[in-house]
Amino acid sequence: MTMLLPQDGSIPVPQPGAFSRNYWEGCAEHELRFQRCGQCNGATHTPAVLCAVCASPALEWERSAGIGEIYSWTVVWRPATPAFVVPYVPIVVTMAEGWHLLSALVGCEPEAAEIGMAVEVEFHRGAEGFTLPYFHPVEKLLPKA
Numbered sequence: 001m002t003m004l005l006p007q008d009g010s011i012p013v014p015q016p017g018a019f020s021r022n023y024w025e026g027c028a029e030h031e032l033r034f035q036r037c038g039q040c041n042g043a044t045h046t047p048a049v050l051c052a053v054c055a056s057p058a059l060e061w062e063r064s065a066g067i068g069e070i071y072s073w074t075v076v077w078r079p080a081t082p083a084f085v086v087p088y089v090p091i092v093v094t095m096a097e098g099w100h101l102l103s104a105l106v107g108c109e110p111e112a113a114e115i116g117m118a119v120e121v122e123f124h125r126g127a128e129g130f131t132l133p134y135f136h137p138v139e140k141l142l143p144k145a
């Protein structure tokens with residue numbers, strides 16, 4: 001049995017820029033943030049200047065409910081750098097607000113990962129003091145939009 005855990009080594013850390021700083025500050029406060037468009041109400045991630053749906057600059061930061069479902073996943077046994085503990089399971093999550101996030105699955109075995117699995121965010125402070133979002137399985141299903 002291999003329980004998936006957050007990375008605890010000296011993995012490469014994010015390099016926050018002018019657009020992404022608010023997102024990373026949110027993670028440090030255990031708050032998952034994304035941008036909502038004041039023009040079309042669409043959700044945008046990764047952090048940007050223009051709405052990913054309608055290209056409006058009217059983006060405002062919003063706190064996510066932190067729940068979603070797995071859109072796609074894979075199991076990594078041969079990481080990009082030896083700093084990563086394997087196996088780990090990168091996932092693309094469809095968030096309840098309709099945006100997508102690349103993260104990693106924790107709190108279960110790699111074999112448990114499946115498309116449509118309901119997941120919830122949790123935060124872990126790791127390399128260089130950076131707090132990263134991870135996701136664990138939950139029983140609760142997403143409300144239908």
Ligand SMILES: [Zn+2]
Pocket residue numbers: 037038039040041042051052053054055056
């Ligand atoms: Zn828009």
